[in-house]
Amino acid sequence: MNILLNDTTIEIPDDYCLKDLLKLKGYRRAAVIINDKHILIREYEKVILKNNDAVKIVRISGGG
């Protein structure tokens, strides 16, 4: 199935959860918005992605 990830269409397997997607993309420090809903970290494993979901990743940047 296809999802829209930060305005780019990508193909992922069915029954893919959000945590799998973040792992696949190597995103480790980011906030996630799916179809305009902010997903909390404790929900990452429960959220199963659906065809045509619009997923927005907001990267957190800080210094040091």
Place this chain on the structure above:
Amino acid sequence: MSLFPDAKILDIDLTSGQVIKKTVPGNIFRLYPGGSALGLYLILQDMPAKVDPLAPENMLVFSVAPFTGLNISGLSRMAVTTKSPLTGTIGDSQGGGFFPVYLKGNGYDAVVFRGKSPKPVYVYVNEDQVEIRDASKMWGKVTGDAEALLRENLGDDKVEIAQIGPAGENMVSYASIINHCNRANGRNGTGAVMGSKNLKALVVKKIINTKPFDPEAFKPLAKSVKQKLEENECVAGLGEFGTDGDLEGFSDDGFLPTRNWNTGYFPEGAKAITGTTMSETVLKSRDTCYACAVRCKRVVEIPGLVDPLYGGPEYETCGTFGSYCCINDLPTICRANQLCNMFGIDTISCGATIAFAMECYEKGLIDTKDTGGLNLSFGNTEIIEPLIRMIARREGIGDLLADGSKKAAFKIGGGADELSISVKGQELPAHMPQYKPAVGLIYAVNPFGADHQSSEHDTFLIMPEDSIERKRLAQIGTTAEYDNPFVIDDDKVRFAFDSQCYFSVLDTLCLCQFVWGPSWELYGPDDMIELCKSGLGWETSLFELMRVGERRINMMRFFNAREGFTKEEDILPERLFKPLLDGPSEGVQLDKEEFYKARNLYYSFAGWDMESGNPTESTLRKLSLGWLLDK
């Protein structure tokens, strides 16, 4: 009697050896309640304009906040304020660890240094006992060795040490002050000012005695950190993967400064130097500052190459020594981080200045005759260690690079100034204004040069209205929503200014900006007010706190105005207005006309003169700073 505590100041004249203990009354302290606001208040009381930053007349102030050391995450920071030898502006640098807690534990809100000792010394503070002691044996030593000698000299292990390394002794313009061998008051060359005073270290006895004003009300605030951490993906990621956790993602998006900012794309190296790779390869442990649950600090170890004593690299360090220089070798970056902590050098300015030198070399502006035979091609890992050592000792080309890229460019000539990616002489951190124009605006107008920790970043404005980040930002007046971060319009300018005032409060109250802040951090504006109330008994409001932040910024601008700075120095490097060369961000650039229009709007929001960019008399009076008009 004031409702606000008095500030206790230790004032040390290193020329005469005189030590004075004095107080700032609570009603004054409330206007400048710690950090660099207190530092600025003390400096502007006494220091004339146009002082040479490395002259005895320059003042150097270490300062904390009234509640530094409370048992809650993110309350262990310290400011160092002085006139910067790197920028010629006010200098401000922030650092964390354990030292700030012990400084406050000894009973002091600030330590002021004036003058110059005739020989190398260190200052030892054990509550009322303050001694200026000989540091001849420690002079010339790297931080790890000097720490051991200082403890041996005192015959006491229960001390914490903030010190300079050889770079500070040699007055490298971006020398830092290192505590715990791995925490830095890194920016603006505060370590060089210490070196100019022959002051090797400030040593404090390990004492903790800060207690909350209202323990029952304070306890739930402190305890809530566990739940907040579980619910906050951003801060949880910080703990797990460090500040470098998403470096690879920045490259994927095309906004990781690479090849001295010619591109934002580093596909050949980003994965090798990102935080996840660090965690999987060289990470030995996660470290923490006092009482902090986040544990974002990295400790890395590579036998024979990198000693865990010196911590591990942050995102900025991986950016400047990594992608800026096209270095895709994590061990080289870890080694560079160690050398900077050993010699006491700011990793941002050092890595960025080396990247500048690499581009000068590739463009033929300098050659092997200038470099002592070193091949400064981008990506050459072999030259990083020798260059850092040469900079710290001011040897060969290291002497040229030791004053930063802007001054080096002036000496090199031939258009090298266009290759110095700096503002007011301070090199840009690894966040691209092409992607975050509000951050870029603050880079330009910030009184002490480009800084990424002086305002909130644009990216949080693309989150949904009901997210905690947006709800908190609404509390400081930011309600606009964006589809992407690239826009710079009226609302963004207001966001930049208001969030800058908020971050200025954080740097006044010495709060860690990963734990306390106006959007994604663990504790938001309501929590900060509760902290002031239960922690200190300070019945305050967001309005008063934002004024505190605005006051600090205006004091800095006033300081700079006395030195001759105007809006002519509030400019970004020309490179940012030219299209990026390749990758996903190919062709992206800042619009110059739009950007400088935004800068003018910023001045009007700040209440500054449109011609000079400096605070007006009425703005200073509004902020209770009318006394400055006589200075």
